[in-house]
Amino acid sequence: MARKSVIARERKRQRLVEKYADKRAELKAQGDYEALDKLPRNASPVRLHNRCKLTGRPKGYMRKFGISRVTFRELASNGKIPGITKASW
Known part of the structure; x- marks a missing residue:
């Protein structure tokens, strides 16, 4: 943080x-x-400078969601972001 x-x-x-x-x-x-x-x-x-809305992390920022990649991965894994599912093939 x-x-x-x-x-x-x-x-x-x-x-x-x-x-x-x-x-x-x-x-x-x-x-x-x-x-x-x-x-x-x-x-x-x-x-x-774009920063994660939740943690303030300056790098790895995802514009579409407004959060960093680390926070995104945590939230997506917990099912907190609607419409995001883990890829499997």
């Missing part, structure tokens, strides 16, 4: 991106890059 501070930092970045999304789009459309530079760094969506 990731440190709580890292998870909190990522949530804070997410909130900043949402807050400044409209303003960033407006400034980009105008081509006003000086004003764009004055916005907070963490307001840029490029600075976000």
Whole structure:
């Protein structure tokens, strides 16, 4: 499990991106890059990193489910994810 501070930092970045999304789009459309530079760094969506919603793990993230591969495997094995069955052939 990731440190709580890292998870909190990522949530804070997410909130900043949402807050400044409209303003960033407006400034980009105008081509006003000086004003764009004055916005907070963490307001840029490029600075976000996908993390597992349950554990905060940064690697092995599955976009479709929003969780890491390790958590996915545990939940799928326990039958907690509907429609997912273990492959057999």
